[in-house]
Amino acid sequence: MKTSADGAALDGAPAVGVIGGGAFGRGLALAARRNSHRVRLYSRHPDGQALSPLTAPPAKRERATSKANEDPRATRRRPAGPPIEITSELGAVAEASLLFVAVPSRYFPDLARALEPYLDGRHLIVHVSRGLVGPELLTLTDVLREHTAARRLGALAGPLSATALAQGRPGGGVIGTLFPGVAAAVREALAGPSMRIYETDDLVGVQISSALVGVMTVVSAMLRERGLGPTAVALFCSRALAETTRITESRGGRAETTTGLAGAGDLFSAIGGDGRPEIALGEALGRGAPVDEAAAAAGAHVEGLELATLAAEYAASKGLSTPVATAIADMLAERTTLDETLTRLMAYPVGTE
Amino acid sequence: MLRALSERPLHLPRLRPYVPRPSDPAIFWFNAERDDILRTVVQRVLEGATTGSARMELALNDAAFHEVRRLEAQRDEESRTQLGYYRGLLRRIGRMSDSEKRATLEELITRFAHDVAGNFDPRVYALARRGVPKVITSVMDPSRLATDLLSADAPAIHDLLAVQGDVARLRALEPRGTLIYVPTHSSNLDSIVLAHALDRSDLAPVVYGAGKNLFTNPIISFFMHNLGAYRVDRRVRVGLYKAVLKAYSSVLIERGYHSLFFPGGTRSRSGLIERHLKLGLAGTGVSAFARNKRGRIARDVWFVPTTINYSLVLEAETLMEDWLSEEGRARYIIEDDEFSRIDRWVAFFRKLVGLHHACVIRFGDPVDPFGNPVDAEGRSASPAGRTIDPSSYLLDQGEIVLDEARDAAYTRELADVLVERYERETVIMTTQLVAHVLFRHLTDVTAGLDLFARLRYRGEIAMPREELEAKLGEARDALTDLEQAGAVHTSEPLRTLAPATLIARAIEVWNGYHSTRVASDRGDEVLIDDPKLLLYYQNRLVPYAERIAGRRDRRAAREIAQMVSTR
DSSP states (O other), X not given: OOBOTTSOBOOSOOSEEEEOOSHHHHHHHHHHHHTTOOEEEEOSSTTOXXXXXXXXOHHHHHHHSOSTTSOHHHHHOOOOOOOOEEESOHHHHTTSSXXXXXXXXXXXXXXHHHHGGGOOTTOXXXXXXXXXXXXXXXXXXXXXXXXXSOOEEEEEXXXXXXXXXXXXXXXXXXXXXXXXXXXXXXXXXXOBTTEEEEEESOHHHHHHHHHHHHHHHHHHXXXXXXXXXXXXXXXXXXXXXXXXXXXXXXXXXXXXXXXXXXXXXXXXXXXXXXXXXXXXXXXXXXXXXXXXXXXXXXXXXXXXXXXXXXXXXXXXXXXXXXXXXXXXXXXXXTSSOHHHHHHHHHHSOOOOO | OHHHHHHSOOOOOOSSOOOOOTTSOGGGGHHHHXXXXXXXXXXXXXHHHOSSHHHHHHHHHHXXXXXXXXXXXHOSHHHHHHHHHHHHHHHHGGGOOHHHHHHHHXXXXXXXXXXXXXXXXXXXXXXXXXXXXXXXXXXXXXXXXXXXHHSSOOOTHHHHEEEEEOHHHHHHHGGGEEEEEEEOOOOTTHHXXXXXXXXXXXXXXOEEEEEGGGGGSHHHHHHHHHBTOEEEOTTOOOXXXXXXXXXXXXXXXXXXXXXXXXXXXXXXXXXXXXXXXXXXXXXXXXXXXXXXXXXXXXXXXXXXXXXXXXXXOTTHHHHHHHHHSTGGGXXXXXXXXXXXXXXXXXXXXXXXXXXXXXXXXXXXXXXXXXXXBBOTTOOEEOTTSOEEOGGGGGEEXXXXXXXXXXXXXXXXXXXXXXXXXXHHHOEEOHHHHHHHHHHHHHHHHTTTOOHHHHHTOOSOEEEXXXXXXXXXXXXXXXXXXXXXXXXXXXXXXXXXXXHHHHHHHHHHHHBTTBSSOOEEEOSSEEXXXXXXXXXXXXXXXXXXXXXXXXXXXXXXXXXXXXXXHTO
């Protein structure tokens, strides 16, 4: 008999599996439980303190949350449901047909290989990670496809924050998938009066936009920390989005995805200050901290700063014009300083938009 | 006379029916099953179209509207006989009761189904097995066609065509399920050479949805009509017609008829390996698999990615013209190309005779409908080599369900797998590599120019012979390394002959067939006469260009890759 970390029985397949015990994984698990699903969560550290609230019965836990930052509409929906089951076995979480993956992208290839023995055609796998892999800018669903037998894949992106998911505050996102069945399953698991999930078949576009917004968030925080005003930040973000569109189209995605929830929508949320770790990282970098130190200070795995470099190299190989990405890549590699970067970008010939 | 031949199905008289043996492939039963197949098709399409009055009316309007529009524009024999019917229908629809609508739909669907359905005559098959090589070679001298067909000595097609790949595995899979061959498409000769390759490899004949334009060549038309080909008229835009085509091909696959589809939809205009596949009818393989699984019929479906590689492409000039012209992109059917001109066939085959391995067909390893590799027992494997059950892809809450949207998504995924396989299974031919090295040189010395400006350099740029030989040798070695790594294949002459011989052969093959000189040997240099045709042949190399370029050629190689990928 399989048992959970605290020894409780794990019999029968749960409806939803979540891989990753970080803030996002916990948020997804809570959101699914709010929709009355039986949820099993995989974590490499099943005894971690952050997970303990998940295993408590829902009513008790939610009473304990502060009223101040909770949406009243969400509070009214008090779903009953079993506590979230925590496991440290991938096989146990893969008993669910719908799996959410919320692990940092750098662990993705290893995770995919480790999951392989437990996956077949029945699985629906949706990830929420930001990241692209290698010089060809492979998406994380490409990685899953390469290493596992699962085909019904999706990427959930957009202005979704871990806190909003966990607390049921209004928010929304977009699920990129070729399979309408995957989108329907994600909606059933997460959507509700305070959570809108849009759908697109531009799986590539969603993942590229989402990954590059991660980089833009860091850089915009850096610029603000350096005392640059909203106009400079807006200039940077708009031009960087335009470059994202070029890269997206070159990889077979669509331009409108970049301007939708996964790109612009997500960026608005980040600039608006939704408290994501990339902001802290950018601020530390803006204060002049070395990259390693800044990442440590941000206190989270911030994915893909090296992505700026990958994107710039990819663009060069395809003959795309991406001056912002190239300048950022040089700065992150500490070939140029922030001030030099700014001067260089401002001196770049102005063209038509 | 030829016209009449090509428009009407020509059948042999029914003297003595052929009685199939149990060991014969499914297609030998086709004529016995034909009526049943048509009934199933009509019933299936009718079920989909008659779910409510509004839907029926929409289907009828769609059919009448599109057919009237097509026939009015077409102004031929077909218009004269059919136009009246559809105009009348268009007027009547508004007054029809539901039962009349249903009856009219059934009539239309039956019409379409009969127009599509093929025929299989084992006698023609036997004739084709013995005769096709001769037909092909005797086209060189049409006056000798009759005597050649009857004579016993087969011309040297055997040497002309090479077959590669794990044929034994395909033979093992044949009785266990339906094989769907999905080759690259460069020429209208493809279906013929593939049929011949199957026969030579002791693989069962296939059914094939042939474009109606293929039937313009009377010889081909005769064989198409009698070897199980069904007719696909791309000009017909009617929704019901498309539904009939899909249902027809799905029913054939479900019943175990090995099939052939060109997933690129049309011949590669540019000579590039297809990268955007629509799959079209090949996609019905996925839903046919689902239907069999749901009906507990133990017949799997497997796809065989295949590449057809030519030293010389019959229609190269027309295809390239079409690719380069703006309007060309909208043109789907070319009726006046080299394929329908006997004199071009003559020139083409004359050129190829005696050329060792002028065409290489390579069967890639089969995959299941979800892109997983399949072994000789028909077991699907996961990336780590575990056996997995392909029916798990059809599960929804533990039940096998039919779901068109899901299968369409699987089909798109499969297209990606095929694109990747094509690249790995492509066999690079001598002409292609020689063209590439020459074109790369042109690109290098005209740095900064765009494609069209480059193509205007006719007969102006030459490459020193010594440099050409050295770079050809380098490129060949790099390709061989890629081949070792499983990324591509090379033809036997390309692998074995000296660079000087390769250059001489390429020039010899091109000049004399193509209406313009492609390149000419001027002793200590080779002159680039027609950059356009060079581009066509070198386009096969685009995916590997950067990987086979020496350090000094990398910039030109990258430029080639970018120039072509942005078009």
